[in-house]
Amino acid sequence: MTRTRSLFKELDESQKLEVRLRDNKQIQVKGKGTISITSHGKVKLLNNVLFVPSLTHNLLSIGQLMVSGYCIVFDDGSCVIKDKKSGQIIATVKMASNKMFPLEVSTVEDFALIAKGCSEAKLWHLRYGHLNINGLKLLSKKEMVFGLPRIDNLDFCEGCV
Numbered sequence: 001m002t003r004t005r006s007l008f009k010e011l012d013e014s015q016k017l018e019v020r021l022r023d024n025k026q027i028q029v030k031g032k033g034t035i036s037i038t039s040h041g042k043v044k045l046l047n048n049v050l051f052v053p054s055l056t057h058n059l060l061s062i063g064q065l066m067v068s069g070y071c072i073v074f075d076d077g078s079c080v081i082k083d084k085k086s087g088q089i090i091a092t093v094k095m096a097s098n099k100m101f102p103l104e105v106s107t108v109e110d111f112a113l114i115a116k117g118c119s120e121a122k123l124w125h126l127r128y129g130h131l132n133i134n135g136l137k138l139l140s141k142k143e144m145v146f147g148l149p150r151i152d153n154l155d156f157c158e159g160c161v
Helices: 062-067 120-127 133-141
Strands: 008-012 017-020 026-029 031-039 042-051 070-075 078-083 089-094
Touching: 008 042, 062 070, 120 133
Parallel strands: none
Antiparallel strands: 008 031, 017 026, 031 042, 070 078, 078 089
16 A cells, blocks of 8 residues: 555546554555556566555555565565565565664656667767877777777767866
């Protein structure tokens, strides 16, 4: 369960129900969906996550993880969550000073990259620390660099200016 709407990759807000917390308090669920967690440089999706705006902390159900095919091990001040089928570690969470295990979650968009095209000459210019056109031509002419194409001209470089 989470109170952070922006974490959801998909959210079905027609899923309305109430859940009872350990202190017997009932809270309203405003939807159900999928969020992503990042660990070990990989993004994993968690399904059937409840959207509960009135929560103070995000809650992760160990029982639901187990039923969904995950192995959870608490040992030496950390919690390791593994996929039972692949054996792949999904997350390793260190215990905080308050004896809780804070799992970092993020939106997938936080990890999106942008690819920008540029000419091959400009790419080599940048690779060699803004080497001038004469230097690039010399490297190309003498075949001093493997894979360097023949370079005749270089586009305007704002970094050099």
